[in-house]
Amino acid sequence: MSWLNAIIQGILTGGFYALFACGLSLLFGVMGIINLAHGDLAVIAGYVAVLLIPETHVPVVWSFVVVVPIFAVGGYILQRTLLQASLDRDPFTTLLVTFGLSVVAENALLEAFSSNGQSLNIGSLIAHSFNPTTSISLSYFSLTVLGVAVVVLGALQLFLSRSGTGRLIRAVADDKEAAQLVGVNYRHIFGIAAAIAFATVALAGIASGMYTEFAPTSGPANLLFAFESVVIGGIGSLWGTLVGGIVLGVAQQIGAQINPAYQVLAGHIVFLAVLAVRPRGLFGLRTSS
Amino acid sequence: MTTGAAPVPPTVEAGSLPGVTRSARPTAWLGGLGVGVVVLLAFMPSIVSQADTSILLNFFILLTMSSMWNLLAGYAGMVSIGQQAFVGLGAYTVLVLADGGFNPVAAIPIAALVCAALSVPISLLVFRLRGGYFAIATWVVADAASLVISSIGSLGGGTGKPVPGLSSLSPKSFEQVTYWAALAVVVVAVGMTYALLRSRLGLVLAAVRDNEVGARSAGARVVTARRIVFLVAALGCGAAGALLAVSQLNVQPASVFNVQWSAEMIFVTMIGGIGTIEGPILGSVVFFLLQQNLAHEGAWYLIIFGALAVVIAIWAPRGLWGTATAKLRVQLFPVGYYVGRTRRRDRPGSAPPAPPAPPVASTV
Numbered sequence: 001m002s003w004l005n006a007i008i009q010g011i012l013t014g015g016f017y018a019l020f021a022c023g024l025s026l027l028f029g030v031m032g033i034i035n036l037a038h039g040d041l042a043v044i045a046g047y048v049a050v051l052l053i054p055e056t057h058v059p060v061v062w063s064f065v066v067v068v069p070i071f072a073v074g075g076y077i078l079q080r081t082l083l084q085a086s087l088d089r090d091p092f093t094t095l096l097v098t099f100g101l102s103v104v105a106e107n108a109l110l111e112a113f114s115s116n117g118q119s120l121n122i123g124s125l126i127a128h129s130f131n132p133t134t135s136i137s138l139s140y141f142s143l144t145v146l147g148v149a150v151v152v153l154g155a156l157q158l159f160l161s162r163s164g165t166g167r168l169i170r171a172v173a174d175d176k177e178a179a180q181l182v183g184v185n186y187r188h189i190f191g192i193a194a195a196i197a198f199a200t201v202a203l204a205g206i207a208s209g210m211y212t213e214f215a216p217t218s219g220p221a222n223l224l225f226a227f228e229s230v231v232i233g234g235i236g237s238l239w240g241t242l243v244g245g246i247v248l249g250v251a252q253q254i255g256a257q258i259n260p261a262y263q264v265l266a267g268h269i270v271f272l273a274v275l276a277v278r279p280r281g282l283f284g285l286r287t288s289s
Numbered sequence: 290m291t292t293g294a295a296p297v298p299p300t301v302e303a304g305s306l307p308g309v310t311r312s313a314r315p316t317a318w319l320g321g322l323g324v325g326v327v328v329l330l331a332f333m334p335s336i337v338s339q340a341d342t343s344i345l346l347n348f349f350i351l352l353t354m355s356s357m358w359n360l361l362a363g364y365a366g367m368v369s370i371g372q373q374a375f376v377g378l379g380a381y382t383v384l385v386l387a388d389g390g391f392n393p394v395a396a397i398p399i400a401a402l403v404c405a406a407l408s409v410p411i412s413l414l415v416f417r418l419r420g421g422y423f424a425i426a427t428w429v430v431a432d433a434a435s436l437v438i439s440s441i442g443s444l445g446g447g448t449g450k451p452v453p454g455l456s457s458l459s460p461k462s463f464e465q466v467t468y469w470a471a472l473a474v475v476v477v478a479v480g481m482t483y484a485l486l487r488s489r490l491g492l493v494l495a496a497v498r499d500n501e502v503g504a505r506s507a508g509a510r511v512v513t514a515r516r517i518v519f520l521v522a523a524l525g526c527g528a529a530g531a532l533l534a535v536s537q538l539n540v541q542p543a544s545v546f547n548v549q550w551s552a553e554m555i556f557v558t559m560i561g562g563i564g565t566i567e568g569p570i571l572g573s574v575v576f577f578l579l580q581q582n583l584a585h586e587g588a589w590y591l592i593i594f595g596a597l598a599v600v601i602a603i604w605a606p607r608g609l610w611g612t613a614t615a616k617l618r619v620q621l622f623p624v625g626y627y628v629g630r631t632r633r634r635d636r637p638g639s640a641p642p643a644p645p646a647p648p649v650a651s652t653v
């Protein structure tokens with residue numbers, strides 16, 4: 001029965017990973033760049049919440065209402081300035097610039113907040129759970145996060161396929177020069193995509209900050225798990241990302257069931273196995289090479 | 290650093306084809322200078338203090354790593370953030386061999402070879418992804434390697450283990466032996482990079498960098514070239530990791546598998562000048578000057594260095610060396626070719642003058 005519980009906990013963890021991954025996936029899909037600072041953004045969101053909550057008197061549970069808009073605006077500004085400047089060089093430069101920003105952010109947080117873990121305390125809300133049997137426990141909070149991940153992915157899918165702005169984003173992703181010829185300001189569209197990506201990663205950072213501790217050095221782990229979710233699910237598929245997150249979560253929980261030290265390693269092994277056997281991922285449409 | 294002499298260019302009939310040279314200027318004297326610098330560095334332990342010797346040793350380790358990363362990214366276009374995998378595996382190979390009674394210093398080349406061998410199966414996996422996804426995949430491999438090593442109890446688990454076998458040496462001779470080992474590794478690493486880039490492989494890499502599709506259609510074995518570069522970079526980073534184990538006499542997974550190694554390699558290369566052999570050398574000097582001056586400020590040197598790397602990547606992508614020498618066309622390590630200049634001594638005295646050189650000589 002503890003194995004069944006491990007699988008259920010893994011599925012629930014998958015919600016967090018999918019939430020982390022959708023911004024990474026979106027930016028890659030639209031601009032063809034990987035934001036290596038993605039994981040650190042989630043950590044920064046946690047620290048922004050820690051700093052702002054005493055000032056704004058917003059209940060901790062609702063802190064995302066404050067932080068997510070800040071990140072959306074910040075994402076747009078960062079994209080229009082530094083990221084666009086690096087993108088104008090080449091994708092190679094963007095990769096190095098985002099990695100540089102990641103290291104700078106991590107060390108700046110270390111200087112400002114020390115290496116101690118922090119968390120966003122939402123009190124007893126985190127403890128409530130639904131227990132169908134004595135050995136299985138479904139945390140309402142994790143279920144909510146999984147629900148939020150499904151809603152965010154669904155909304156993103158709808159936004160991209162139905163709305164006018166979504167159509168512009170897809171057009172720019174396909175061919176930004178051609179889009180520009182018919183009057184689309186692709187830099188503005190890139191900015192909007194970055195705003196969405198930053199907003200979702202802030203949401204993910206806050207959700208995970210409420211659930212577990214975070215520290216300045218948590219960024220790379222966030223990035224690696226998000227990336228593994230994207231590749232396992234298949235590059236370019238939003239729903240694949242959700243499945244990838246769940247597969248990763250289940251693999252980690254099963255690994256932890258064998259030996260707590262194997263939790264992260266089991267996820268890496270499943271990722272490498274997918275890379276070896278099915279490099280385009282479970283739902284990938286395009287080949288990766 | 291040992292050979293700076295320009296080779297005799299292919300014989301070209303004056304007036305029919307532009308001459309091809311390795312360098313804009315004769316550079317034979319640079320070879321002598323390089324040998325002189327290495328000889329001077331070899332005597333350093335007797336000249337400078339123990340603290341300075343130790344700084345130089347760490348400088349050699351960082352320079353070895355950065356040269357390897359420069360080869361990967363600057364010449365083969367592969368951004369790896371997982372080179373710490375080979376740093377760690379190199380360090381642990383030394384530990385395993387030393388535990389088995391092997392001399393740790395003699396284990397350094399073996400550790401490098403083990404890392405090169407391990408890079409082949411790793412490349413089979415990570416080469417399935419390109420660009421940014423390749424970068425993170427190498428990072429995942431490094432993290433997985435770290436977790437595997439940490440779970441092996443006989444290697445000290447997560448807390449690591451001291452490296453035995455050198456306790457019989459006096460502090461002075463230990464310092465000298467490790468210093469000379471590091472100097473040998475860095476000379477081989479830079480020399481190997483130089484030789485590699487002047488070989489046919491260097492030509493293939495240059496062709497791929499300029500136009501991958503064109504290079505493929507001309508028959509260049511692009512994937513093979515990349516695989517060789519990945520292997521050489523693993524070799525060099527493995528040697529650097531082995532040096533870390535020998536000089537610190539202690540191996541700890543969180544330290545040798547730290548992504549900070551990759552960060553330092555990347556920043557050093559970007560700041561010094563990516564795509565030049567001189568760049569990592571200059572970048573390493575800048576890094577150590579900054580680190581020494583900010584040693585008491587905690588992580589500030591990494592913040593400043595990272596921010597500097599970001600600024601340089603966007604606004605001066607040739608780095609300090611590339612920007613400084615763009616006009617002068619000075620190369621300490623000429624690896625490309627200059628087309629359009631006929632060397633004077635190759636011109637037959639009685640032949641009509643060579644056609645005028647194009648206004649801008651292109652470097653390959």
